[in-house]
Amino acid sequence: MRMENRKILLVDDEQAILQMLKMVLTKEKFMNVYTAETGEEALHAVQKYKPDFIVLDVMLPDLNGFELCTKIRMYTDAHILFLTARVSDLDILTGFEKGGDDYVTKPFNPLEIVARMKAHLKRKGTSDAASPIPNDKVHHFGGFIVNEEAGELIVDGVVTPCPAQVFLLLVHFSQNVNRVLSKEQLFTAVWGYDYMADDNTVMVHIRRIRERIEPNPSKPVHLVTVRGLGYKLVKEPAR
Amino acid sequence: MRMENRKILLVDDEQAILQMLKMVLTKEKFMNVYTAETGEEALHAVQKYKPDFIVLDVMLPDLNGFELCTKIRMYTDAHILFLTARVSDLDILTGFEKGGDDYVTKPFNPLEIVARMKAHLKRKGTSDAASPIPNDKVHHFGGFIVNEEAGELIVDGVVTPCPAQVFLLLVHFSQNVNRVLSKEQLFTAVWGYDYMADDNTVMVHIRRIRERIEPNPSKPVHLVTVRGLGYKLVKEPAR
DNA sequence: GGTTACCTTACGAATACCTTAATTTTCGTG
DNA sequence: CACGAAAATTAAGGTATTCGTAAGGTAACC
Structure with missing residues (x-):
């Protein structure tokens, strides 16, 4: 599957950040970009769209981003990139422990997000690994x-x-x-x-x-x- | 292959950084850790050891880290994490364009390097063609x-x-x-x-x-x- | 309004499992 | 073949949990 056909989920409670990222991604020809503003919306979106890449803000109104990450891992093995204003080493390490794959600190350059996304998705090839292996048990x-x-x-x-x-x-x-x-x-x-x-x-x-x-x-x-x-x-x- | 059996290459001209990272990695049971202090050494090491993960300083005495990255890509598809003191967005994006996968800015917490490494290598699973056939016994x-x-x-x-x-x-x-x-x-x-x-x-x-x-x-x-x-x-x- | 279907909570007997020791069986050696 | 050690099975005492029953209640249906 072409990189640009990959499904992206952006999770942040700040509309401005969502819109900026979505604009930049659309400019880079990413057409399947979904957004969520709360943890609950994010969980629904994960189940509905099955994204390949998730950009996840740590600070959400209803859920801690790390806890959300754990819940998301029940449904998908997609790459998860944390957005965080915090720079505490403990928080960063917590993110990795909770199943996150990467993080970027706010404020950030959206082109960096896209660059990281591309670096990752380029390696995915056509084997859609983000889907769970079907198991009827x-x-x-x-x-x-x-x-x-x-x-x-x-x-x-x-x-x-x-x-x-x-x-x-x-x-x-x-x-x-x-x-x-x-x-x-x-x-x-x-x-x-x-x-x-x-x-x-x-x-x-x-x-x-x-x-x-x-x-x-x-x-x-x-x-x-x-x-x-x-x-x-x-x-x-x-x- | 088990994560700890993965081959790691550390490229930096500062001995202190090499020693610190090697110590932390060894403590985390990574046994195949190699080092290089120049771009030329790094190229040799890549060909000799075929590392799975490369930590690469941008500032090297003989070669610009980005140029080195391009050369390294001739030999390996290993994950490349840049170490850089620069915080210019242009440099960061240049790194990704040149085939890098990630970057961390100096000064850094070595545990973060290990966490990123583990997050990446954990996903490699046992599907490493260069490794001996995985033994399900x-x-x-x-x-x-x-x-x-x-x-x-x-x-x-x-x-x-x-x-x-x-x-x-x-x-x-x-x-x-x-x-x-x-x-x-x-x-x-x-x-x-x-x-x-x-x-x-x-x-x-x-x-x-x-x-x-x-x-x-x-x-x-x-x-x-x-x-x-x-x-x-x-x-x-x-x- | 009476009957039926379903709901809900509490309680105690039964069950499932744990653990250690004793006994039996098996194996290796002279 | 005998003997000793190791391994496997059985026995027995114990604990914690579960399951089924009982009883009181509510809502839907006729």
Whole structure:
């Protein structure tokens, strides 16, 4: 893929910086330039556009840029260049530890950003390495990941303890996304019995899943109830 | 190839800088560190050692660092990080144009050089055509190595005695890194029986592995328990 | 208004796992 | 073949966690 077709994500809360960088990049024929002004927007943009190169300001209104970097690494291996006003060595080293690849201090010459970007992207060749290797045992949802192979649940970038039965139920849902499953089906598939005497066990476990993955477990958006039919795990929750 | 086996070339006419960087790199377990004090020496070193990463001072007695960079590019595609006292934007951009990948201004923190180096080399993975064919029978973990071919376990650089069954179990884990394996799976794969009457045999062997590879066998970070599901050998233990 | 479906929290028995020691089995050597 | 050492399995006591049940409640449906 030609360098200029690479996708660039610019993350900064200062409009002036975003506009300046975007202008310079456009002048250099970079056509796929996206912007975000908050950490949350950035995470959405990463999942939506899958950028090859990310310019990331350390100081964001909602998230520390380093923490954001850690979260971004759940979705992409793209090159991350930090923008920072700080010159503390500890902060610089922290950025590298958190999975960053480079940093530039403010105020900066936008041509330097472009030069660094070009130096990096030139080496990428045509092998689009920024995409994650598809793995059907790792299920990605907004805000959490169910990793069957590792036996792990990751919520907002954090490994979340999950008892075995709860996890197995969640795995079963993840293997049947957007599909309504009755309590009987769940009990048979996950518990292994042919007959379900009482459905409370399943409901309690559903509650336990929701406590881990839902913003508000009492108003679920991921693992929703379909009254009279069962439950389903929704890939992209409605807004 | 492991990061620490990468070849580093340091080019600067100041002995103090060369010695300081070499000391820091050696402390970080980089064993193949070469130095050159002139452009001519650098060119020779590039051809002789074929370094993966080059730290290159702009001000050299015989050659301008940028011109040297252009010459070096005839022989290698290694990552080139410029050291420069100049802060002129024009010089910085010149460096990138001449084929440089990065730059750091003097005076600098040597740990930043190492951090940048690691950030870059970490991405190189094992795909280095000039290196011997990667050997998937030798498994490297933080603090220990499982060598199937030699039938050896090496912990903190020391060959560690390991009974056969314990070793075979560890090999099986090493072939399934970051993958949770149940006690039944382990018993079937390593012991060769289809049915496991009692799981205590496996647990005792797990304990024996942990006694060899874990800093604290009772609080394992490498071979971790996934309660209700089994065990997994983690490549990079969580901090 | 009554019934049904689902929700939620707390609690205790059962389970999973850990650990060390004892016993049995295997292997190497004389 | 006997013996000693090493390795593997079994046994036993212990701890921490999990799971299923119970009970009280709410909302939707008829």
